[in-house]
Amino acid sequence: MTITQNHNRHPFAGYTIGILAPNLNYEKTLGNVANAETFDFPVLYEVVDIDLELLFQGDESLNETIIAAAQKLEASGVRAIIGACGFFANFQNLLKEAVNIPVFTSSLLQVPLIENSLAPNQKIAVFAANGENIQHALAAAGNTNTDRYVLVDVNQLEEFAPIRYGKKPLDNEALERALSDLAKKTVDSDPSIGAILLECSDLPPYAKAVQEKTDLPVFDFLTLINFVHQAVKQRKY
Known part of the structure; x- marks a missing residue:
């Protein structure tokens, strides 16, 4: 039997939105982007272990970590990437060149x-x-x-x-x-x-x-x- 090559196959499916989530420990109430029950559709999170203060500053030392997280989401099959902090805007231009799907880093x-x-x-x-x-x-x-x-x-x-x-x-x-x-x-x-x-x-x-x-x-x-x-x-x- 011949199996047709499909480059869009992934270990799991059904997630359209991938979310870059800083690794922060506090209560995530309903309505928070980091609470999956907020959405009427499945979302896929990728935890980004970074210093929040450096994120606010747009520090270039975070580039490699944030790019790797975005590329992991893309490889998982999401159709668009969101950043779960408005200050991911500092990396909008960087990320949209690092992946081949739409990137909306910030509100x-x-x-x-x-x-x-x-x-x-x-x-x-x-x-x-x-x-x-x-x-x-x-x-x-x-x-x-x-x-x-x-x-x-x-x-x-x-x-x-x-x-x-x-x-x-x-x-x-x-x-x-x-x-x-x-x-x-x-x-x-x-x-x-x-x-x-x-x-x-x-x-x-x-x-x-x-x-x-x-x-x-x-x-x-x-x-x-x-x-x-x-x-x-x-x-x-």
Whole structure:
């Protein structure tokens, strides 16, 4: 019997989205990108054992590790790769040249789409897990219209510390209140804000509360991932 060569065979199947996940030890609530139950479709994780601070900085010493993880996901048969931290944007150009499938490293890649949906005088409030390095990550993702971004450092919230530093239990309800209150304060102080983008992959669980407080469109990692999933796995109507 002749067996037809098939270069797309893999040990397992059914995963369309591959996710690069930093090796961080804290509670992953429903809605978190690192919680597989968040999705209505199977996802495949590849743990990337890297220093988060170096990820924020886009340090080139991480290049080899991140490339290897992305290539492993590609070899496993996923159709697109996502980075489970907005600061993977620092490696967008590196990774898209290292694999042959689409790469969407960061929620920040949605910024041009949001910009084009808003009036020229409207701004995007970007809520980031690290305010010190967010401008660099935005630029790495091709976002240079800095006058249109209102940058908000979520790290200022004490309730975010269990996620950021992993040193005490997460109070999910307290963080939801704190983040939504911060969003309301931010929008009230600048009426030109027309949309909100949650950079951090840990923040989608609070997107609804943020929207209810601000009455604005809220974009996050899940709006990106669901968009990409539909693009690479269309359904028949």
